[in-house]
Structure formats: structure tokens, C-alpha cells
Amino acid sequence: MGEAGFTTFLVDDDPAVLRSITRLLKAAGYRTRSFLSPQKFLSSHDPSIPGCAIIDLVMSEIDGLDVQQALIDTGSERPIIFLTGKADISSSVKAMKAGAVDFLTKPVQREALFSALVNAAKVDAACRQKRLESKSIGERLATLTHREREVLEHVIAGKLNKQIAASLGTVEKTVKVHRGRMMSKLGVRCVADLVRLADKAGIAPAHQLVGQGSN
Amino acid sequence: MDSLVSELPARERQSGASREHLPKLIRNALIVAIAYYLGAELAFLIGTLSDKIFAPFWPPNIVLFCALLITPTRQWWIFILAALPAHIVAEAQVGMPPDQSLVAFATNCAVALLNAFAVQRVLVEPPWFGTIRKAMAYVFITAFMSPALCAFGGAFVQILGGGAIENYGLYWARWYASNALGSLTLGPIAMIMLERVRSPVISLRHVEAALVAISLIVACIIAFEDLSTLASRYVPALLYLPLPIIVLATARFGAKGASGSIFVISLVLVWRTLNGPSLFDIGNAETNVFAMQLFLIALSTPILLLGAAIDETRHAEIATRAREERIAFAAASSSVGLWQHEIATGEFWATEYCRTLFGLPPGAPLDLDTLLSQIHPSDFLTASGALKSAIGRPATLEIEFRVGHNGSEERWISARAQPVLGGDGKPAAMTGAFADATLRKTAEAEADMQRQEIAHLMRVSMLGELSGGLAHELTQPLTAILSNAQAGKMLLAKGNKYLTVIGNIFDNSITEDDRAGEVIHRLRGLLKKGEVKYELVDMNELIASTLRLLHSELIDRRISIHRAQVTHLAQVRGDPVQLQQILLNLFINAMDAMEDVAPARRTISVRTATTDEGGVVVRIADRGTGLPPSQEKSVFQPFFTTKKRGLGLGLSICASIVKLHGGTLSLQNNVSEGAIAIFRLPPPMG
Numbered sequence: 001m002g003e004a005g006f007t008t009f010l011v012d013d014d015p016a017v018l019r020s021i022t023r024l025l026k027a028a029g030y031r032t033r034s035f036l037s038p039q040k041f042l043s044s045h046d047p048s049i050p051g052c053a054i055i056d057l058v059m060s061e062i063d064g065l066d067v068q069q070a071l072i073d074t075g076s077e078r079p080i081i082f083l084t085g086k087a088d089i090s091s092s093v094k095a096m097k098a099g100a101v102d103f104l105t106k107p108v109q110r111e112a113l114f115s116a117l118v119n120a121a122k123v124d125a126a127c128r129q130k131r132l133e134s135k136s137i138g139e140r141l142a143t144l145t146h147r148e149r150e151v152l153e154h155v156i157a158g159k160l161n162k163q164i165a166a167s168l169g170t171v172e173k174t175v176k177v178h179r180g181r182m183m184s185k186l187g188v189r190c191v192a193d194l195v196r197l198a199d200k201a202g203i204a205p206a207h208q209l210v211g212q213g214s215n
Numbered sequence: 216m217d218s219l220v221s222e223l224p225a226r227e228r229q230s231g232a233s234r235e236h237l238p239k240l241i242r243n244a245l246i247v248a249i250a251y252y253l254g255a256e257l258a259f260l261i262g263t264l265s266d267k268i269f270a271p272f273w274p275p276n277i278v279l280f281c282a283l284l285i286t287p288t289r290q291w292w293i294f295i296l297a298a299l300p301a302h303i304v305a306e307a308q309v310g311m312p313p314d315q316s317l318v319a320f321a322t323n324c325a326v327a328l329l330n331a332f333a334v335q336r337v338l339v340e341p342p343w344f345g346t347i348r349k350a351m352a353y354v355f356i357t358a359f360m361s362p363a364l365c366a367f368g369g370a371f372v373q374i375l376g377g378g379a380i381e382n383y384g385l386y387w388a389r390w391y392a393s394n395a396l397g398s399l400t401l402g403p404i405a406m407i408m409l410e411r412v413r414s415p416v417i418s419l420r421h422v423e424a425a426l427v428a429i430s431l432i433v434a435c436i437i438a439f440e441d442l443s444t445l446a447s448r449y450v451p452a453l454l455y456l457p458l459p460i461i462v463l464a465t466a467r468f469g470a471k472g473a474s475g476s477i478f479v480i481s482l483v484l485v486w487r488t489l490n491g492p493s494l495f496d497i498g499n500a501e502t503n504v505f506a507m508q509l510f511l512i513a514l515s516t517p518i519l520l521l522g523a524a525i526d527e528t529r530h531a532e533i534a535t536r537a538r539e540e541r542i543a544f545a546a547a548s549s550s551v552g553l554w555q556h557e558i559a560t561g562e563f564w565a566t567e568y569c570r571t572l573f574g575l576p577p578g579a580p581l582d583l584d585t586l587l588s589q590i591h592p593s594d595f596l597t598a599s600g601a602l603k604s605a606i607g608r609p610a611t612l613e614i615e616f617r618v619g620h621n622g623s624e625e626r627w628i629s630a631r632a633q634p635v636l637g638g639d640g641k642p643a644a645m646t647g648a649f650a651d652a653t654l655r656k657t658a659e660a661e662a663d664m665q666r667q668e669i670a671h672l673m674r675v676s677m678l679g680e681l682s683g684g685l686a687h688e689l690t691q692p693l694t695a696i697l698s699n700a701q702a703g704k705m706l707l708a709k710g711n712k713y714l715t716v717i718g719n720i721f722d723n724s725i726t727e728d729d730r731a732g733e734v735i736h737r738l739r740g741l742l743k744k745g746e747v748k749y750e751l752v753d754m755n756e757l758i759a760s761t762l763r764l765l766h767s768e769l770i771d772r773r774i775s776i777h778r779a780q781v782t783h784l785a786q787v788r789g790d791p792v793q794l795q796q797i798l799l800n801l802f803i804n805a806m807d808a809m810e811d812v813a814p815a816r817r818t819i820s821v822r823t824a825t826t827d828e829g830g831v832v833v834r835i836a837d838r839g840t841g842l843p844p845s846q847e848k849s850v851f852q853p854f855f856t857t858k859k860r861g862l863g864l865g866l867s868i869c870a871s872i873v874k875l876h877g878g879t880l881s882l883q884n885n886v887s888e889g890a891i892a893i894f895r896l897p898p899p900m901g
Binding site for chain 1 (some may be wrong): 683686687690691692693694695696697698699701702703705706709713716720723726727730767770771773
């Protein structure tokens with residue numbers, strides 16, 4: 001059932017609860033690391049390991065929500081499933097807003113936990129995928145020259161080569177060359193792919209000053 | 216004579232009451248004058264001595280004395296004046312010369328005035344013969360002092376009538392004896408008649424009195440009549456014949472009987488002595504009369520005193536009985552029965568109300584064992600044991616017990632007893648009171664029930680406040696059990712490889728189930744509405760248990776607990792549920808007080824210590840907002856609260872619980888910050 005390399009990080013300051021859920025997760029085949037202390041979990045946290053965190057909301061050392069915040073603050077996008085003894089609306093809303101995958105009430109049913117884990121795994125995988133993609137895109141983008149980058153921004157703004165040349169103060173031919181080089185460096189074949197990539201990389205299209213004039 | 220003495224004073228009493236009216240005063244003076252005259256005539260009728268002047272027995276002086284005795288001193292002159300013509304007329308009839316008559320009148324008045332004055336001063340008021348002291352004073356004044364003094368003047372009466380001056384001593388003695396005899400024989404009966412208003416109904420007592428009087432007269436007549444026919448050596452024996460009847464009359468009727476008998480015997484004896492063969496046949500008539508006078512004086516004095524003594528005893532008895540009845544009535548009115556137990560004789564006395572108290576029927580014997588047998592079977596051993604063992608010990612006893620057997624109404628009785636020390640300083644008797652304590656006990660029980668009811672409601676409401684945390688306390692073990700079970704089920708499906716783990720799963724599940732059970736047990740303890748059960752309690756354990764109950768709530772409110780406790784804390788006696796209620800209340804107050812404090816500073820410190828007396832002191836301090844200034848006392852008032860949603864009953868209930876446990880509870884602001892509750896419990900008794 002567990003996915004290869006996927007680890008569940010269980011944090012609960014009640015040893016009995018921690019032990020029993022660990023058993024359940026292990027029985028289901030999940031690789032599991034359990035922490036009695038939320039502090040220890042935070043200090044030893046490795047975001048590169050795929051997986052998700054199952055955190056008790058009410059703990060004497062640090063509140064579950066504070067653990068979530070601490071993870072966010074370090075830039076980790078670890079999906080979190082909260083467990084709580086009392087379903088209190090304000091903390092569940094807070095948790096979900098901060099990006100928690102699920103908010104489960106104790107005593108937690110196996111099915112609910114596992115389906116939450118499946119969701120978490122999907123989120124984690126998607127996250128990682130996105131991160132991986134954005135990482136490779138970034139690398140490719142880094143190879144572009146300044147002029148090529150400018151051309152890119154104009155292309156995704158939907159401008160014609162002629163317009164680009166005009167706004168960059170060059171000739172259409174030069175733009176064509178830059179455009180071809182830029183496309184090949186980024187490994188895209190069509191403008192549609194380029195637009196998607198730029199979107200993922202978070203590159204904003206160039207200001208459409210000329211477009212306005214053409215209207 | 217009898218009718219005169221009894222009729223006249225009754226009228227005089229009336230006149231005394233309305234002495235302001237001149238016509239009545241004149242009428243009374245007239246009555247005295249007539250009575251004086253009749254008295255003199257009576258004396259002459261009974262007989263005077265040979266000279267027809269000197270009477271052995273002179274009623275007019277007694278008439279005057281009695282009139283003066285019941286009249287204010289300032290009106291005395293009126294009666295003296297009224298008596299003067301009566302005296303002169305009476306004496307003139309027997310041929311007494313005026314000068315002699317005047318001297319006789321002067322001495323008569325002197326003795327009457329002296330008697331009346333001294334008796335009024337010394338005896339003050341009727342009953343004149345109510346006590347032996349008064350009777351002795353009367354005898355001394357009227358039979359010795361004043362006649363003896365006045366006789367110095369009275370002796371001249373006979374000298375003026377031609378008596379020899381050498382016989383002055385004899386005349387003195389005669390005058391003295393005549394007046395003393397009058398005071399002893401006529402005086403008492405007249406005075407007693409003046410004292411009382413006679414009841415018109417003829418009762419058995421009147422019949423008895425008449426019978427005694429008749430037999431006395433008969434005895435006297437036999438004694439004195441047969442004298443002439445008997446040999447003189449029988450005289451002493453015959454003289455004693457009336458004595459038993461005199462004593463009987465005195466014993467039955469007290470001073471009244473004594474004075475009546477003296478009057479009867481004097482009358483008969485004087486009459487016989489003067490008009491027949493004399494009992495005192497010594498020599499001439501004068502000597503015989505004198506002997507008779509001495510005999511009567513000697514006889515009447517002890518009889519009169521005996522009568523007074525009997526009256527005094529009887530009155531004391533009546534007074535005692537009346538007082539006893541008053542006390543018994545007062546005691547019964549306030550639902551108290553009195554009792555006394557004589558240790559030496561085992562004699563037991565109790566007021567009638569004790570019967571009512573112990574539910575005994577009217578005819579039942581009123582003794583200690585019967586009373587004890589009414590004690591409720593469950594209190595019997597302790598109560599009867601305590602009562603019995605208290606008898607004979609010089610200490611007071613206070614005990615409460617129930618009476619009433621199956622079926623009959625149950626009553627609470629509070630018994631108090633104290634020893635009465637005898638002459639030897641040892642307890643001679645045990646005296647005490649039984650009081651009906653049913654009403655108080657019922658009220659106490661009701662108040663106690665209400666207090667318990669409120670205490671229970673407060674516990675329920677406190678637990679309501681804690682419900683979130685308490686649910687969490689149950690959820691944790693339930694989560695562990697469920698996850699364990701589900702893991703076990705999955706492992707089982709994988710074959711036999713995981714049997715060890717499955718074993719562990721079972722072990723853990725059992726542990727966790729116990730944990731949940733304990734929470735429920737603790738809750739049930741606080742929620743149940745059971746009887747108060749006192750037992751030895753370890754306050755450290757109770758604090759630990761309370762904190763476990765509060766565990767989740769404390770975490771949720773980010774409050775940390777700091778505990779400082781001695782390891783060997785003294786035990787206290789108390790009801791664990793109620794004591795835990797106090798702790799719970801104090802903790803919740805401390806927690807509530809720190810709502811607006813930064814989480815890092817939310818600390819409650821709990822300290823326990825053994826006090827110098829061997830009790831326990833628990834201090835619970837918070838770092839909250841503290842009490843409003845100058846309200847450290849009012850926090851224990853019912854309905855006082857500083858909370859937004861507080862009823863204000865928690866601390867007032869706590870205070871009443873602590874009080875029931877004989878401890879103290881105080882709440883004050885800490886020097887630095889927050890408030891501290893100090894809760895002391897005494898060492899267990901016995």
C-alpha cells in the first residue's frame with residue numbers, strides 16, 4: 001500500500017497513541033518515523049524526504065498549529081494531516097487555510113487515515129513534481145542571455161517578431177535568431193509549450209505598450 | 216368568744232384597706248371599743264380572782280394589740296382613745312376606782328403598743344407563725360419582753376387597789392403572767408384568724424378540725440373534772456391526757472392547730488381553775504391561778520413553736536414542690552425533661568415530660584432502665600453505655616441519640632448530665648436533662664442534604680466546564696486502542712510472523728483501557744450523588760489525581776504546573792470526593808485567573824506540607840490577575856464572583872466543606888503577582 005520512499009512522520013506527545021498509530025502505519029506498509037516531541041521533529045526535519053506529517057493538534061510542548069507554521073517558515077511544503085481529540089472549528093479552519101491536507105478526529109478510523117495519506121501522497125508527489133519541474137526550468141532559463149530573455153517575455157505576451165523588434169529597437173531578423181536560440185535552449189517546440197513553461201517559472205509577460213498603439 | 220374574735224378582725228381587715236375614709240375609721244374605732252368591752256366582760260364571766268379585778272386572762276389587751284397590729288402607726292391613737300371609755304365602763308362595773316382604772320388602762324395600752332410595735336417591726340407581715348424564727352420572736356416579744364417590762368407599771372394597779380407594797384414582786388409576777396398568758400393563748404389564734412379569708416365551703420378538713428377540737432375539749436374536761444375524785448398522785452398522768460390530741464392538732468393543722476388547741480385548753484383550764492375544784496391545789500386561789508398560768512405558758516410556748524416549725528416545713532415543701540413543678544413545666548415547655556439518679560440508692564427521678572420524650576405510655580414506670588430500653592437499637596450500646604459509665608464520674612456528659620423502636624416515631628434526644636457532689640466530695644447523684652433535638656437534627660439533616668445537593672451541582676457544573684479536556688482524556692486511550700486493534704487485524708492477515716507485536720498490541724490495549732477506565736472512575740466519583748464517606752486521605756495523591764483529570768485542560772490552556780511536596784505528608788480524614796472538589800475548584804479558579812496572561816507565564820504552583828499540629832496545608836498559587844483589592848473576604852460569600860460566567864457559589868461551597876472537615880480556607884493576593892489559596896486540614900482525630 002505504501003509508496004516507495006514515502007515516509008510518514010508521526011508527532012504525538014502521548015506515547016500510547018504514538019505507538020499504536022505507528023503500528024498501524026507500519027502494518028499498512030508505510031515507512032514511519034515517530035516523534036514524541038514536536039521540537040525534535042522540527043529540528044530533524046528533512047524536507048527532501050518524500051512523505052507527509054501526521055501531527056497531534058494539542059501537545060504540551062508546542063501546539064500542532066505552531067509546528068505547521070514552523071514548517072511553512074522554513075519553506076517546507078510537507079503535507080500535514082492533523083489529528084485532534086476535539087473537533088474545534090476555529091483551529092481546523094486555521095489548519096486547513098495554512099494548507100493542511102486533512103483534519104482527523106480521534107479516535108481515528110483506519111480508512112479515514114489511509115485515504116488522507118493517499119491524498120497527502122498525491123499532494124506530496126505533485127509538489128515534488130512541480131518543484132522538480134520548476135527546478136529544471138530554472139536551470140534552462142539560467143542559460144538564456146539577457147536579450148533572449150527579453151524576447152521570451154515578449155513572445156509570451158503574444159507579440160509578433162516585428163513588434164518585438166520594434167520594442168527592442170532591433171530588426172526582425174535578429175529577433176528571429178534570438179527566438180530560435182531561446183526556444184531550443186529551453187527545449188520547447190511551440191509557443192504554447194513556451195507559455196506553459198514561463199507560467200510554471202512564474203515569468204511575467206512584457207508590458208504591452210506597443211499593443212496598445214496597434215489598437 | 217370564738218365568734219367575736221373571728222367576726223371582728225374580718226371587718227377590721229376591710230377597714231384597713233380603706234383607711235382613707237373617716238366614717239369607716241370611726242366605725243372601726245367603735246368596733247374596737249365594743250370588742251374591748253366584751254373582752255373585759257368575757258374575762259369577768261370566766262372569772263376573776265377574789266378581788267374581782269385582777270383577771271388571770273385578759274382578752275381586751277389582745278383585742279387592742281390585734282387592732283393596732285393591722286393598723287398604720289399614725290392611726291393608733293384613734294383606737295387607744297376608743298378603748299378608753301370601754302375600759303372605764305367595764306372596770307367601773309366591777310367597782311374599780313377611777314385612778315386605779317386609769318393606771319390599769321395605761322399599762323394595758325403600754326403592753327399592747329409595745330407588742331404591736333415590736334411585732335410589726337420584727338415579724339413585718341403575716342403569716343405571723345409561718346416560720347419557727349417568727350414564732351420564737353413572737354413568743355419573746357409578747358410573752359416575755361413587753362409583759363415583763365409593762366408589769367413594772369401593772370403591779371401598781373393592785374397596790375393602788377390596797378395591796379401591800381411588800382407584795383410588789385408578787386403583783387409584778389401576776390400582771391406579767393396574766394398578759395403573757397393572753398399573748399400565748401388568745402394572741403396567736405386571733406392573729407391567725409386575721410390572716411386568712413375563710414373559705415365558705417365546709418370541707419373534710421373543717422370536719423376533722425371540729426372533731427379534733429371536740430375530742431380535745433372532752434379530754435380536757437375528763438382530765439380536769441375527774442381530778443377531784445382521783446388521788447393527787449395521778450395528777451401528772453392526767454395532765455398529759457390532752458397532750459396527744461394537742462400534738463395531733465398541731466401536726467395536722469400547724470400553727471393554726473397549735474393556737475386553737477392552746478386556746479381550747481386554756482379556756483377549759485382557766486374556767487375550771489376559777490370555778491371548780493382546782494387542778495392546781497397549792498394554797499389560796501391566787502397561788503393556784505398563778506400555777507395554772509405558769510403551766511399554760513410553759514405548755515403553749517413549745518406547742519406554738521412546734522406548730523410554726525410544722526408550718527414552715529410544710530410551706531417549704533409546698534414551695535419546693537411548686538418550684539419543681541414550675542421548673543418541670545418550663546423544661547417541658549422548651550421540650551426538656553429533667554432527671555436525677557441517686558448513685559447510692561439507685562433511686563431515679565424524672566419529670567413527666569421524659570415519658571413523652573422517650574415515647575412511653577402514661578402508665579409506664581419512669582426508671583432509668585425503662586428509659587434506656589427506648590433508645591434506638593443502633594444507638595443503644597453507645598448511648599446507654601455512655602450514660603451508665605458517666606454515673607459516678609465527676610464529669611459532665613453530653614450525648615445525642617435516637618429513641619423509638621420499629622414502628623414508633625423516631626426522635627433525637629440530646630442528653631446532658633452532671634454529677635452532684637455529696638458531702639465527701641464524691642459524686643452522690645447524677646442530675647441531667649433530656650432535650651428534644653429532633654427539630655434541630657431534622658433541620659441539620661435538611662441543610663446538610665441541601666449543601667450536598669449544591670456541592671454536587673457545583674461539581675457537575677465544574678466538570679461541564681472541563682468537558683473538552685475530559686473528552687480528550689478519554690479520546691487518547693480510545694485512539695490508542697482503536698489503532699492498536701486495527702493494526703493487529705492487519706498484521707494477522709499477514710500470517711504468523713507478527714505474533715509478538717500482536718501480543719504487545721493486546722498488552723497496550725489493556726493498559727489503555729485501564730487508563731480510560733480510570734478517567735471514567737474519577738469522573739463517576741465526582742458526578743455521583745453519594746453519601747459523604749470519611750476516610751484517611753493522602754492529599755498528595757488526591758492532588759495528583761486531580762491534576763490528571765485536568766491534564767488536557769491545562770495543556771489546552773498552556774498552563775504549566777509546578778509541584779513542591781513533602782514525600783511523607785501526614786494523612787487527613789475527609790471525604791475524598793469533597794476534598795477533590797475543593798482542589799478542582801481552586802485549580803479552575805487559578806486557571807481562569809490566568810486567561811489574560813502571556814502563555815509563557817501561566818504557571819500554577821502547588822505546595823503541600825505537614826503543619827505543626829500534624830495536619831496538612833495545601834497552597835495553590837497562580838500568576839494571574841489576583842483578587843480585586845479589599846475583597847479577599849467577600850470571595851467566600853455566596854454569589855460573589857469575578858468571572859464573566861460564574862455563579863459565585865464555588866468558593867462558598869468550598870468554605871463550607873472545609874469547615875465541615877474542621878479546616879480553614881483562605882484566599883489572598885500574592886506579594887508579587889496573582890493569588891494564593893491556602894487550605895488547611897486538621898490531623899485525623901483519635
